[in-house]
Amino acid sequence: MKNRLIVDRRRGCDLPMARVGIEALYVYSPNIYVDNAELAVARGKDPKHFTEGVGIKAFSIPPPNEDQASMAATAAYRLMERNSISPRDVFRVDTPTESGLDGSRALVSDVVGMLEQVYGRGSLSHVLGYEQKFACVSGMERYLDTGAWFAANWNTRRYALILATDVARYNLNSSEEPTQGAAAAALLVGGDAKLLQILPGALGSALRHEKGDFKKPSGRTVALVDGALSYASYLSEMKEAWLNFQSSVSQMGLIKPKADQSMLDYIDRAIYHNPHKKMVISAYASLLIHEWRSLPRWKQVEDEIGPEPSRAGMDDLTYYMSDSYRDYRRKFMKSQYFTKDFESRIGSSLLAPELVGNSYSVSVFVGLDSLLENDKEDLAGKNVVLCGYGSGSHAIIQENVIPEGYRDVAKKLDLMGLLGSRRKVTIDEYERIHRGEISPNSWDVKSETRFLLRSVGELETPSEGDRQYTLSE
Amino acid sequence: MKNRLIVDRRRGCDLPMARVGIEALYVYSPNIYVDNAELAVARGKDPKHFTEGVGIKAFSIPPPNEDQASMAATAAYRLMERNSISPRDVFRVDTPTESGLDGSRALVSDVVGMLEQVYGRGSLSHVLGYEQKFACVSGMERYLDTGAWFAANWNTRRYALILATDVARYNLNSSEEPTQGAAAAALLVGGDAKLLQILPGALGSALRHEKGDFKKPSGRTVALVDGALSYASYLSEMKEAWLNFQSSVSQMGLIKPKADQSMLDYIDRAIYHNPHKKMVISAYASLLIHEWRSLPRWKQVEDEIGPEPSRAGMDDLTYYMSDSYRDYRRKFMKSQYFTKDFESRIGSSLLAPELVGNSYSVSVFVGLDSLLENDKEDLAGKNVVLCGYGSGSHAIIQENVIPEGYRDVAKKLDLMGLLGSRRKVTIDEYERIHRGEISPNSWDVKSETRFLLRSVGELETPSEGDRQYTLSE
Numbered sequence: 001m002k003n004r005l006i007v008d009r010r011r012g013c014d015l016p017m018a019r020v021g022i023e024a025l026y027v028y029s030p031n032i033y034v035d036n037a038e039l040a041v042a043r044g045k046d047p048k049h050f051t052e053g054v055g056i057k058a059f060s061i062p063p064p065n066e067d068q069a070s071m072a073a074t075a076a077y078r079l080m081e082r083n084s085i086s087p088r089d090v091f092r093v094d095t096p097t098e099s100g101l102d103g104s105r106a107l108v109s110d111v112v113g114m115l116e117q118v119y120g121r122g123s124l125s126h127v128l129g130y131e132q133k134f135a136c137v138s139g140m141e142r143y144l145d146t147g148a149w150f151a152a153n154w155n156t157r158r159y160a161l162i163l164a165t166d167v168a169r170y171n172l173n174s175s176e177e178p179t180q181g182a183a184a185a186a187l188l189v190g191g192d193a194k195l196l197q198i199l200p201g202a203l204g205s206a207l208r209h210e211k212g213d214f215k216k217p218s219g220r221t222v223a224l225v226d227g228a229l230s231y232a233s234y235l236s237e238m239k240e241a242w243l244n245f246q247s248s249v250s251q252m253g254l255i256k257p258k259a260d261q262s263m264l265d266y267i268d269r270a271i272y273h274n275p276h277k278k279m280v281i282s283a284y285a286s287l288l289i290h291e292w293r294s295l296p297r298w299k300q301v302e303d304e305i306g307p308e309p310s311r312a313g314m315d316d317l318t319y320y321m322s323d324s325y326r327d328y329r330r331k332f333m334k335s336q337y338f339t340k341d342f343e344s345r346i347g348s349s350l351l352a353p354e355l356v357g358n359s360y361s362v363s364v365f366v367g368l369d370s371l372l373e374n375d376k377e378d379l380a381g382k383n384v385v386l387c388g389y390g391s392g393s394h395a396i397i398q399e400n401v402i403p404e405g406y407r408d409v410a411k412k413l414d415l416m417g418l419l420g421s422r423r424k425v426t427i428d429e430y431e432r433i434h435r436g437e438i439s440p441n442s443w444d445v446k447s448e449t450r451f452l453l454r455s456v457g458e459l460e461t462p463s464e465g466d467r468q469y470t471l472s473e
Numbered sequence: 474m475k476n477r478l479i480v481d482r483r484r485g486c487d488l489p490m491a492r493v494g495i496e497a498l499y500v501y502s503p504n505i506y507v508d509n510a511e512l513a514v515a516r517g518k519d520p521k522h523f524t525e526g527v528g529i530k531a532f533s534i535p536p537p538n539e540d541q542a543s544m545a546a547t548a549a550y551r552l553m554e555r556n557s558i559s560p561r562d563v564f565r566v567d568t569p570t571e572s573g574l575d576g577s578r579a580l581v582s583d584v585v586g587m588l589e590q591v592y593g594r595g596s597l598s599h600v601l602g603y604e605q606k607f608a609c610v611s612g613m614e615r616y617l618d619t620g621a622w623f624a625a626n627w628n629t630r631r632y633a634l635i636l637a638t639d640v641a642r643y644n645l646n647s648s649e650e651p652t653q654g655a656a657a658a659a660l661l662v663g664g665d666a667k668l669l670q671i672l673p674g675a676l677g678s679a680l681r682h683e684k685g686d687f688k689k690p691s692g693r694t695v696a697l698v699d700g701a702l703s704y705a706s707y708l709s710e711m712k713e714a715w716l717n718f719q720s721s722v723s724q725m726g727l728i729k730p731k732a733d734q735s736m737l738d739y740i741d742r743a744i745y746h747n748p749h750k751k752m753v754i755s756a757y758a759s760l761l762i763h764e765w766r767s768l769p770r771w772k773q774v775e776d777e778i779g780p781e782p783s784r785a786g787m788d789d790l791t792y793y794m795s796d797s798y799r800d801y802r803r804k805f806m807k808s809q810y811f812t813k814d815f816e817s818r819i820g821s822s823l824l825a826p827e828l829v830g831n832s833y834s835v836s837v838f839v840g841l842d843s844l845l846e847n848d849k850e851d852l853a854g855k856n857v858v859l860c861g862y863g864s865g866s867h868a869i870i871q872e873n874v875i876p877e878g879y880r881d882v883a884k885k886l887d888l889m890g891l892l893g894s895r896r897k898v899t900i901d902e903y904e905r906i907h908r909g910e911i912s913p914n915s916w917d918v919k920s921e922t923r924f925l926l927r928s929v930g931e932l933e934t935p936s937e938g939d940r941q942y943t944l945s946e
Contacts, residue, residue, distance in 0.1 A: 098577040103689035104696055106607035109865040113682025126717055128678045128869065130614045134579035134603035141603045144627075145618045152624035154617075154673055156721070200627055205601045209586025216576035217938025219692055223577055224937060244599055248629070392582040396601065464697060465690025 020150040020200075021193030021400060022143075023159065026079035027369040027415045028071055029060040029183040029356045031447045033422045034430045036178050042427040043173065050178040055277025059181040059357025060422065062167055064433055065440040068099040069107050070451040070469055071184035072165035073114035077451070077471075079161075079186035080115075082412045087119045091157035093129040094146065096138035096164045096361045098390075102465065103218070106131035111163060114451045114469050135214060136273050137390030139164035139361040143187065144398065147198045150191040162187040166360035169222060172434055176225055179276050181357020185365035194409045195372065195402070196384065201252055202399035204245025206237045214391030232320040233393045234279060235286045238272075239316065241395035242287055245385070249399070262291040267399075268382035269375070270345050271367040273389040274353040283387075284342055285333045286320065297337070305331040348375035355419045364388050372410040380404045445472050493623040493673075494666030494873060495616075496632065499552035500842040500888045501544055502533040502656040502829045504920045506895045507903045509651050515900040516646065523651040528750025532654040532830025533895065535640055537906055538913040541572040542580050543924040543942055544657035545638035546587035550924070550944075552634075552659035553588075555885045560592045564630035566602040567619065569611035569637045569834045571863075575938065576691070579604035584636060587924045587942050608687060609746050610863030612637035612834040616660065617871065620671045623664045635660040639833035642695060645907055649698055652749050654830020658838035667882045668845065668875070669857065674725055675872035677718025679710045687864030705793040706866045707752060708759045711745075712789065714868035715760055718858070722872070735764040740872075741855035742848070743818050744840040746862040747826040756860075757815055758806045759793065770810070778804040821848035828892045837861050845883040853877045894920075918945050 036056050037047035051057050062071065072095055079085065095108040108129045116123055132138045132145075139162070146160045165184035170176035213230040216223045246263050249255050255266045264287070272280040292298045293308065302308075309324035319325050332338050352370035353359075359366055364386055371384070379402045388396040425433070432438055440453045452472050457463030509529050510520035524530050535544065545568055552558065568581040581602045589596055605611045605618075612635070619633045638657035643649035686703040689696045719736050722728050728739045737760070745753040765771050766781060782797035792798050805811050825843035826832075832839055837859055844857070852875045861869040898906070905911055913926045925945050930936030 100576065100606065101691060103573065103691065103693065104571040104606070104608050105684075105688050105865045106611075106863070106867075108607070109680070109682050109867070110684075112680060113684075116682065122681075125679055125681055125713065127680050128614065128617070129680065129867075130605055130607035130611050130863075132603055132605050133573065133577070134581070135577050138579075138603050141601065144601070145621070148618070148621040148625045148627050151627055152621045152673070154621050154624055156674070156676070200625070201629070203629070206598055207582070207585060207600050207602065208595075208598055209582050209589065211578075211583075211586075211939045212936070215578050215938055218574060218576070218694060220576065220938075221691060226935075240598065390579070390603075392578045394579075394582070394602075462699075463685070465688055465693075466684045 018150055018153070018191040019193045019197050019403065020147045020191055021189065021197035022187050022195040023190040023193060024079060024083040024188040024409050025185065025195055025365065025369060025413060026075050026082060027183060027185045027362070027366055027413070028075040028078065029359070029415065029418060030062045030066055030071065031422045032063050032425050033058045033060050034427070035424055038427055039178060043177070053278065054178050055281070055354060056178060056357050057354050060183065061180065061425070061430065061433060062182050064438040064443040065445070065452045065454070066450070067101070067453050067467070068097060068165045068167050068184070069101060069110040069467065070114065070453050071182065072107065072163040073111045073469070074450040075165070075184040075186035076111065076115060076161055076163050077118060079188060083188060085159065085188060087115065087123040089158045090124070090161055091127060091155050092146070092149070092160040093124065093127050094132060094142050094162050095129070096132040096142040096162065097166050098133055098135050098138065098360050099166045100131060100133065101467070107165070108163070110467060110469070117471055134394055135390030135392050136275070136360045136363060137388040137394050137396060139185070140364060140386060140388030140396045140398065143189070146189045150189065151200060155191070158190055160189045162189060164362045164365060166362050168358040168360055171222055172431060175227065179358045181359045183356050183359035183362040183366055185362045187365065193403055195406050196368065196400045197403050199383070199399040199401060202245070202249050202254060204241045204243065204248055204397045205395070206240030206244060207394045208237060210391070210393045213393060228321055230391060231279065231282070232317050233391065234389055235283050235320045236316040237393050237395035238283050238387060238389060238397070239287055239290055241397040245397040260296050262295060264288070264291050267345065267385050269349065269371060269384045270387055271349045271364055271371060271384060272346065272387045274350065274363045274367055275358045277350055277354050280346065280350065281333055281342065282329060284346060285329050285338055288338060288341065289329065289332060301332065301335060301337050304335050304337070352415050352419065366415070369413055369415045372406070373413050373416050380406060491623055491626070491664040492666045492670050492876065493620045493664055494662065494670035495660050495668040496663040496666060497552060497556040497661040497882055498658065498668055498838065498842060498886060499548050499555065500656060500658045500835070500839055500886070501548040501551065502888065502891060503535045503539055503544065504895045505536050505898050506531045506533050507900070508897055511900055512651060516650070526751065527651050528754070528827060529651055529830050530827050533656065534653065534903065534906060535655050537911040537916040538918070538925045538927070539923070540574070540926050540940070541570055541638045541640050541657070542574060542583040542940065543587065543926050544655065545580065545636040546584045546942070547923040548638070548657040548659035549584065549588060549634055549636050550591060552661060556661060558632060558661060560588065560596040562631045563597070563634055564600060564628050565619065565622070565633040566597065566600050567605060567615050567635050568602070569605040569615040569635065570639050571606055571608050571611065571833050572639045573604060573606065574940070580638070581636070583940060583942070590944055607867055608863030608865050609748070609833045609836060610861045610867050610869060612658070613837060613859060613861030613869045613871065616662070619662045623662065624673060628664070631663055633662045635662060637835045637838060639835050641831040641833055644695055645904060648700065652831045654832045656829050656832035656835040656839055658835045660838065666876055668879050669841065669873045670876050672856070672872040672874060675718070675722050675727060677714045677716065677721055677870045678868070679713030679717060680867045681710060683864070683866040686866060701794055703864060704752065704755070705790050706864065707862055708756050708793045709789040710866050710868035711756050711860060711862060712760055712763055714870045718870040733769050735768060737761070737764050740818065740858050742822065742844060742857045743860055744822045744837055744844060744857060745819065745860045747823065747836045747840055748831045750823055750827050753819065753823065754806055754815065755802060757819060758802050758811055761811060761814065762802065762805060774805065774808060774810050777808050777810070825888050825892065839888070842886055842888045845879070846886050846889050853879060
């Protein structure tokens with residue numbers, strides 16, 4: 001397994017392959033949250049419907065003086081401080097997000113403006129960088145794009161920063177309300193991966209034009225969602241990406257499953273894009289059903305939950321949306337075979353997301369942080385597939401390896417501590433924040449250093465939309 | 474010069490370097506245009522103020538049944554048809570644009586939907602890809618990002634498509650009205666560059682947080698512009714990027730100017746991001762003043778136009794905005810030294826842009842097409858710097874080489890023909906189109922095959938914002 005990392009023969013000569021990947025990580029989520037059980041009660045629902053049915057116990061919301069740009073800058077600043085990174089060692093800064101603040105301008109411009117308040121004017125004037133979007137999968141796309149620069153030896157300095165940031169925000173009282181959330185992840189990418197190393201070529205993609213699942217047509221600030229279609233699309237594209245991943249990995253000869261095995265048996269950890277826990281469970285269950293149904297072990301599953309319903313005449317999307325399959329999948333999700341497999345391969349990556357809520361493009365990195373902070377096993381040498389997904393719709397499954405010595409860097413992660421020290425807001429306070437009734441400057445600042453939004457230029461003035469930020473004291 | 478392309482020693486062994494770059498190109502611009510002299514008259518202005526002062530003779534506008542997504546798909550389709558490219562040979566499709574149609578969804582999803590109408594459902598289901606934004610510079614950023622995949626040998630198939638697309642649209646009667654435009658460029662990127670080959674490392678970037686120059690805050694469909702600031706920012710960042718470019722190229726030992734030379738003397742062609750011709754002339758004049766003022770030849774310039782005004786106490790941006798410098802720059806722009814240099818190094822890249830108008834992220838590729846179609850010299854072996862710029866603000870200067878045999882592929886370019894066969898709309902017709910008074914389906918279709926917008930889902934219905942497209946017969 002490890003030998004395959006040492007030399008990349010595809011280049012035509014035995015050349016040591018750069019250990020491209022994540023050298024350091026910092027995930028930030030704001031310091032106030034909504035308790036989803038309390039929200040359920042306020043909405044006249046059974047609390048378990050939100051905390052277990054949906055699978056989000058609590059979700060972060062940005063206070064009135066933070067937004068997607070300030071969150072990205074805060075994550076970058078804390079990453080750089082904790083890992084002693086100087087701006088002069090960074091050659092590019094990119095901001096994948098689906099919460100862009102302007103139709104033309106890139107969010108990264110505001111972020112660079114904030115960082116230069118700390119590191120000095122012009123300290124990042126040499127960087128490349130822009131903003132990227134494909135619903136929730138842009139963070140994964142950017143991870144690969146940035147990695148390619150190092151694998152190509154095109155990086156002009158030692159590091160690149162990826163600053164994924166998103167705020168998931170839906171209407172008050174909508175069915176999506178319990179799936180909100182907010183986070184930013186700063187990834188330090190380089191050629192000496194210390195947390196997660198990309199395995200080049202071990203990659204599967206799936207992309208399908210789907211217009212109705214999730215959208216935010218120009219002019220809208222809140223997304224429109226078709227829940228059932230969105231769900232089925234996620235399951236379907238994730239499976240397609242898995243099939244393409246399998247095919248790449250087979251061709252590379254990396255994994256050769258025996259007749260009674262699935263390639264999944266060789267995956268140590270899987271980190272899913274996590275809109276809410278139930279969706280991840282459903283997608284993984286769906287994948288296991290697909291992978292196991294032709295293996296000897298399926299007989300045991302059938303003994304416990306009966307045979308799979310017929311899918312005669314249905315394509316994937318229709319089948320995944322059918323009542324009969326949904327019922328069957330639910331039965332499978334409760335079976336001992338599923339539970340054990342799911343817990344060991346995915347469990348540790350779910351602990352932070354169910355406290356952060358949906359964080360869109362950041363979600364897969366929230367899951368990565370969760371794995372690194374919470375997994376009880378020694379992860380060195382283990383492989384990790386990142387399973388990204390974005391509505392519209394596009395899935396990516398991509399294999400990485402956790403390097404020896406990862407713990408030295410992983411111990412600087414602080415998301416679980418940060419989530420534990422948040423303040424709970426009342427439902428009334430949450431609603432006032434959601435409606436924009438509290439101005440940035442009237443919000444009290446009590447927490448670790450971070451960037452704060454001070455004002456937004458008013459409509460129909462020359463400074464319309466201009467955002468002023470400062471570092472908190 | 475050519476030897477330096479054969480082997481890339483930075484990789485640690487003498488390995489033939491992939492000839493990464495553009496293998497084929499197709500630039501599309503809609504088939505109707507506004508005559509800027511007529512627009513000037515309608516606005517009570519001297520026609521020369523628009524056609525020469527601004528420097529745009531005509532600008533394309535999308536008819537009611539085309540938009541940024543359909544234009545990108547049309548460009549891709551025509552590129553693929555003319556160069557016999559199959560979707561199965563493409564591993565990624567990206568859409569840099571600042572005219573995104575949705576805050577979450579990526580434009581590439583709609584484009585893939587259109588292309589699969591022609592090439593079959595699922596024919597592009599394997600691709601990677603997303604949408605990218607940094608005002609007008611995202612096309613350049615994407616060109617480099619995509620190139621890195623090939624240089625890294627990470628491409629899983631032979632080609633990648635970059636589909637830059639933009640519509641520059643301003644309010645009727647605004648001062649920006651004569652600088653509108655519309656185009657899409659399809660770039661086929663690969664490891665066997667036939668039109669333009671990237672010279673790795675010969676690259677300079679400049680990025681500065683600037684909030685007021687150009688913006689389209691969420692909810693706006695028309696940009697807000699501070700003309701003077703935008704102008705100065707363009708000049709200033711382009712110079713910064715040039716300084717960083719010089720430093721990279723010096724370190725690589727690629728160009729070693731003698732004491733009485735500027736590095737610019739070694740650049741065969743420069744293609745500028747082109748919002749309008751006057752801006753390009755001003756930026757290039759500003760760069761020449763900077764480069765020449767310390768050389769012996771400056772004496773001759775001073776003999777013709779006098780000494781440069783004092784810049785005591787002014788930073789670049791202030792100096793570039795000052796009346797005294799602006800006047801001096803104008804004098805220099807009329808001098809014989811400037812005119813000759815400008816014409817030979819930049820002239821041929823300006824012919825298409827002054828007929829297309831501003832095309833934002835596409836503009837530099839419109840310039841490239843213009844160079845390849847119009848330059849009278851044999852360009853094989855010549856170096857070309859692409860000079861990208863995006864408000865907010867960010868410039869990139871990056872060196873390429875035109876490969877031997879480029880003419881075989883260049884002869885498939887058709888932008889000049891396309892521009893020559895457009896229909897002129899009257900000012901009245903233009904205004905009705907601009908105000909959205911003509912529905913997609915009532916617009917007559919007479920031209921080569923292209924993708925057409927059929928309808929847009931209405932506000933507050935489940936299909937809000939959904940766009941239906943078909944290929945014209």
